[in-house]
Amino acid sequence: MGEFDLIERYFKRPASRAVLGVGDDCALLQAAPGTQLAISCDMLVEGRHFLSTMDPFKLGHKALAVNLSDLAACGAKPLAFTLALALPRADDAWLAPFSKGLLALADAHGCELVGGDTTQGPLNICVTVFGEVPVVNARSQALLRSGAQAGDDLYVSGTVGDARLALEVFRGTLSVPAPVFDAARLRLEQPTPRVALGLALRGIATAAIDVSDGLLGDLGHILKQSGVGATVDTEVATNLIASYAYYTRAIGQFDTEIGQDQWLNWALAGGDDYELLFTAPPAARTLVAAAAHTSQTPVTHIGHITLERGLRLVDGDGQSVPNTYTSFDHFA
Missing domain, CATH: 3.90.650.10 (PurM-like C-terminal domain)
Structure with missing residues (x-):
């Protein structure tokens, strides 16, 4: 199975919220009027963040969950994400449950896969997620780390x-x-x-x-x-x-x-x-x-x-x- 066959089989889906999704040089996202884009990126490395024996379905879930958690901390509504995936080999027995776990959580939060990259190498999963935060009266409604006040x-x-x-x-x-x-x-x-x-x-x-x-x-x-x-x-x-x-x-x-x-x-x-x-x-x-x-x-x-x-x-x-x-x- 080649790189593009792998993407086509496991990760290409029709664009829903995105203007243009998987399959081109760039994805195109249209943020709603009066909103800001919230963007976060997390990497999971085998042996550092997860064991080699971890169920690939659960690993797919976690790879996106840790990024959605960052959006949650910002008060951002999930919009889309990209996936950069390094694999030792293109293994159907691993890719099938991994993609199911990943995309099941994505669907649950209305967050669509819009692009990324694949390469051969030690197992490494990098997700970049995009979310929306409203702007009201010229003020962002994002939750930040810098707003805590004495007495809170x-x-x-x-x-x-x-x-x-x-x-x-x-x-x-x-x-x-x-x-x-x-x-x-x-x-x-x-x-x-x-x-x-x-x-x-x-x-x-x-x-x-x-x-x-x-x-x-x-x-x-x-x-x-x-x-x-x-x-x-x-x-x-x-x-x-x-x-x-x-x-x-x-x-x-x-x-x-x-x-x-x-x-x-x-x-x-x-x-x-x-x-x-x-x-x-x-x-x-x-x-x-x-x-x-x-x-x-x-x-x-x-x-x-x-x-x-x-x-x-x-x-x-x-x-x-x-x-x-x-x-x-x-x-x-």
Whole structure:
């Protein structure tokens, strides 16, 4: 199977929202009047971002999901994406489920594949995604990292830490009951991009970011760009790990006991969660709750933004907790 046969068979589809899609030197997109284009790019490298044994259907899902998560953090509506794919060989048994997983998520979000590139080489997947953000009265409605204000509430969507638990099982550092691993593995391999929540938070949230490298590390980007600090309740954060509930019910089944600090480390610095971390003023709590309800996405209040710069961790009694947690950095 040649390169162009590969594209024709697995990735070429009739253009829907795009003016011109796959098959030419460039794709043509027509943004709606009164909107801005939001663009993001992410790369997944075998051995760094995923295991060679990962189900290709799930890998196709994740390759697009991590990009849609960036659009969600910006409050952008998905429009289209491109795919650059390096493959060791053109393998039908791998390409068929990979393309199905990729395009199923694309269809679910009305985000069409409009172009890209293929080449032979070590498995590497690069997606560039395009979204739309409205402009109202000459002001962009995009959610940014730079808008957090002292006194704002700090929220995170969904659950965090489960993906890291699954990774540790894959690494062989611990053993957990099958139901715990299965649920955590789903979070690692098929994250849910919180697009609906991001759209619902436009005009409500003051700042937002998606949690990809770890909650505290990504929070640090908001604090730096907004010029503020934050206090985070570590007890609330620990309870955000869905696997923690399984653990407390089935602790006797574990081959390796997991200490409380380990759970907290996964919640605060685990990474690969692809949830939304965002800020909003206390006066908007009812609106935040409504956004969570309409998007069918749970959100949890985990702290607040402070005028004094820096990050402070506290326990359930408000006592300081040492910050020894380091989020992921490719080159650290």
